[in-house]
Amino acid sequence: MRERGGLMENQKQAVLELVETHRGQGRSVGEVLGSVGVARASYYRWKKGGGEKKGERQSTYELTGEERELIEEVKAQHPQYRHRRIQGTLQQKGIYLSASAIYGHLKELGQIEPYERRAAPWKTPHYEVWQRNLMWGSDWTKLSVGGVRWYLLTVIDFFSRWIVAFDVVATVHAGSVKAIYQAGLKAQGISVHSQTKPELRVDRGSPNTSGVTQEFFDTLGAELSFARIRRPTDNALTERFYGTVKQEEIYLVGNYPDEISAREELGRYIESYNQTRPHQALFNFTPAHVHQLNNKSVLLEELNDIKKKTRDRRKAYWAEKQKLSQQPVQGGSPGKGQGEIVDPGANVEAVLQHQQPESHDESPTTKNDSLHPSILSH
Numbered sequence: 001m002r003e004r005g006g007l008m009e010n011q012k013q014a015v016l017e018l019v020e021t022h023r024g025q026g027r028s029v030g031e032v033l034g035s036v037g038v039a040r041a042s043y044y045r046w047k048k049g050g051g052e053k054k055g056e057r058q059s060t061y062e063l064t065g066e067e068r069e070l071i072e073e074v075k076a077q078h079p080q081y082r083h084r085r086i087q088g089t090l091q092q093k094g095i096y097l098s099a100s101a102i103y104g105h106l107k108e109l110g111q112i113e114p115y116e117r118r119a120a121p122w123k124t125p126h127y128e129v130w131q132r133n134l135m136w137g138s139d140w141t142k143l144s145v146g147g148v149r150w151y152l153l154t155v156i157d158f159f160s161r162w163i164v165a166f167d168v169v170a171t172v173h174a175g176s177v178k179a180i181y182q183a184g185l186k187a188q189g190i191s192v193h194s195q196t197k198p199e200l201r202v203d204r205g206s207p208n209t210s211g212v213t214q215e216f217f218d219t220l221g222a223e224l225s226f227a228r229i230r231r232p233t234d235n236a237l238t239e240r241f242y243g244t245v246k247q248e249e250i251y252l253v254g255n256y257p258d259e260i261s262a263r264e265e266l267g268r269y270i271e272s273y274n275q276t277r278p279h280q281a282l283f284n285f286t287p288a289h290v291h292q293l294n295n296k297s298v299l300l301e302e303l304n305d306i307k308k309k310t311r312d313r314r315k316a317y318w319a320e321k322q323k324l325s326q327q328p329v330q331g332g333s334p335g336k337g338q339g340e341i342v343d344p345g346a347n348v349e350a351v352l353q354h355q356q357p358e359s360h361d362e363s364p365t366t367k368n369d370s371l372h373p374s375i376l377s378h
Helices: 009-024 029-036 040-048 065-077 083-092 099-108 174-187 211-220 232-253 259-275 287-293 296-325 345-354 367-371
Strands: 135-145 148-157 163-169 199-202 224-226
Touching: 009 029, 009 040, 029 040, 065 083, 065 099, 083 099, 135 163, 135 174, 135 232, 135 259, 148 174, 148 232, 148 259, 163 174, 163 259, 174 211, 199 232, 211 224, 232 259, 259 287, 287 296
Parallel strands: 135 199, 199 224
Antiparallel strands: 135 148, 148 163
């Protein structure tokens, strides 16, 4: 006879005695358990006196059903999103869930894709950008337009990761560098006569190091900062953006039919990047939000407030669930009071004593029953 799919207590005791008997005869525990179809983990749990596995204590920090549905909804809408991207998307809606909690739920659903991260690059920061328009970075990357190589040229703000200006050009020269910097100043409302202009970090490509470019920056009163040779980490934020735009836009398109299409498609992507795409380095806020706020201390306060509200909401949810589960069950008939809680053990024993061997209510024979009938006869 089985108890909820497992062995009865007397059967468990019989297994324990059987193992001890055969161990005295020189047989191993695994060999004896294998003959009766009992797992080693179950045997040692019975031997320890743990009985059946105990239910885990409910945690007030466990994800609620609503939070799980939100994770699944974002994953369904954006199958390519991983747990950190989903965290940023939910945070924009005012719901803070840790990346590990989202990862754990996706893992339960079997929706974790294999991903190998390369080793972190060597980096030695020599500066701290503490506000917008203090330091910009510029570079270019190739793309295909009508089957011909063109270039995407950008300026990015090192504080907020905001793409200040971009252009699609057939070739990059000193005039391109001058034009993109001037476009950035205009977009940010910075006058060419302003005493303080953003420092521009660039690599040592010929358009950047040319005399025309350096004379332009000297005349403008702006600083042109060069990255060290073979140190792409000196302009890491720009390089990181290009890694993102290639994976999420340029490589997916492959070839833009013409210059107008390239400008429009890349313009839409950059608008989305600035306005809606969460950024890990910005605590999963968007570049637009950080650029507008222009204060990381206030940004952290906002993040902590979202965390606190989410924790309080989750704690209240589980507290209410626990309160409802602890309420007594009301029963009984009119005039007879509440129903009594009785121990079903005596009734079960009485039924088992009078049960016929050929009864159809008996559990079907299993591997354990057929391998060792003497144990199940107790």
